[in-house]
Amino acid sequence: MSQLQLTLPDGSVKQFDKGTTGLDVAKSISPRLAKAALAVKVDGRVVDLTAPINSDAPVEILTFDQPEGRQVFWHSSAHIMAQAVQELFPGARLAIGPAIDEGWYYDFDVPEPFSPEDLEKIEQKMAEIIREDAVFCRSERPRTEALAASRAQEDVYKAEILEELEDDTVSFYKHSRFEDLCRGPHLPRTGLVKAFKLTASSGAYWRGDENRPMLQRIYGVSYPKKGMLDEYLERLAEAKKRDHRLLGKQLELFTITEEVGGGLVLWLPNGARVRNEIENYWRQEHLRAGYEIVFSPHIANLDLWNRSGHTDFYKEDMFSPFEAEGRAFQLRPMNCPFHISMYKSRRWSYRDLPLRWAELGTVYRFERGGVLHGLMRVRGFTQDDAHHFVTQEGMEDELVWLLDFCVHILKAFGFSNYDVYLSTRPEKAIGDPADWERAQDGLRAALERAGLTYQVDEGGGAFYGPKIDIKIKDALNRSWQCSTIQFDFSLPERFDLSYIAADGQQRRPFMIHRALLGSIERFFGVLIEHYAGNFPLWLAPTQVRVLPITDDLNEYAAAVVERLKEHDIRAVLDSRSEKIGAKIRDAEMLKVPYMFVVGKREAEADSVSVRRHSVGDIGVKKTEEAVRALLDEIATKGLDKSETNE
């Protein structure tokens, strides 16, 4: 029998017989690995553990620790669920059932939506199938044969998938009494699924198209160990506790009322204080960095939006125009046409560029009722927008500079982990494809010079140009898209912008749109969830609560509050006739960072007893010293000195 040379991830090369399998390889390494093995990656392709390997290749045994291993695990779990559904609901037609980031779903065509009781029954049935420890078997047959069979069974969704596949041969996977069209790979046996839970069910359109039939989707998660499921459920519970809508109510940060309208945010005083801090910092840093801050109105002539192309390319996201004195007006969905109009208010020389104009611009976008979500998805929001007008030669340097500035701002808010994406030309786009290519190359070069690793999102660009998106990771490692840097060669063209170059010729500037925090509303929502409502001192709505032990200390406590206020520290006096325990409890529940407890002893020594939120009593300090410590923490934003870059 001929031999194979397989390269393991650690670089070592091992000899195997031709036709060996991933499982054999795993066994040869260690029994533990053989037990944990879910699939194997051969030469970059993920295949079944039982698939024969016939040529020399790098191989990697996949377990639940690798993303690809998890995907296989969850996909097999989806098959198990599909079997359970088909056995409990005969006649249920299968659509698709992929693995997703955390778990899987499967879409079914059934006459009635699934009820919570149905899900319980399905879970029980799945447990039976898992106990069978059935083996997953792959088989192949000609596509035409499979298509004829699905048509005969009126298996319309599988038939549609088969029609679109290009291969002559298609694969099926069978376990227990269930078989499904599937590319695979799959787990060796159903018994590997040790813990699972069906987490949700909902309607979902076939192929995400609202003109096609609505199917019923069931979501689930599964794990090779019971403890991992518990951890996952705990993480869900933690996310629920951090929900910005809940904390927004508890901490009286913001409200959204039926009376005012869905997706329109009312910033209550506490939330408004945080917003002010965010905006003050933002303004300060922008001015320091060479931006000018501008203002523009919330509506404009409809003609402006015709010229910018928004009425063609952005219509479904805009509120309908309205009329006054026979002219049509449009509520603004973006700020760019205003900044462009400002640019045209005079002539510019190449010496003036780059121009950096920023605005906290409130825009209004029409979002369908069903998609509104707290602060994360709203109809009116304020972008921390800016437009850079740049010479073509200066473009790349400007992008590199901007990426650096962006990272600096995000860091100040406690975000230093992010994923970077380069989004390219979408189907619906304006402009010459050659310009797109050039712009995409420029962005790519800037990313590389800035030393950022990035992924490419094909077709994810804006209609007017390619873009770089930075998605920050929060404390629960969830991703949020906030920053976006978008290239635009279309608007300068449409509005006939120019500058005078060194040779005296008129040239067309390039334009960059950018938002760093994205929308202040959404960013605030992300901050709330990231910090679980425990804002760092510099952002906290109330920074200190001064708590007198008895009423006769109110006067001293009020004087302490005054001293704090003199230093612009947001301090509040709790002068209620309550026991100190009650005052502390209330301050703790409001997540106020510091409590200054003052009694007779403190009053006599011009001092305060400092208590830190969720930490406890940290001792008595001279008032002067306590104030200085607060000011220091505010100035450094609670970050290490090395991180503040000040």
Added chain:
RNA sequence: GCCGGCGUAGCUCAGAUGGUAGAGCAGCUGAUUUGUAAUCAGCAGGUCAUCGGUUCGAUCCCGGUCGCCGGCUCCA
């Protein structure tokens, strides 16, 4: 917008086979003067989302509408 679930006091939630409702917290008043996560008492607070139907009678059953929640979709 579509599918499903939900809508009772400011908040969190009970409630009855259909006979028009309760608790805790918050609020107000009073007493209490307290040393690091809840002092006590009293008062007040509701067209039971809304409109219609069934019924002697609807907050409860049925239907429409609005809103919220979970998805689909889209994105900042």
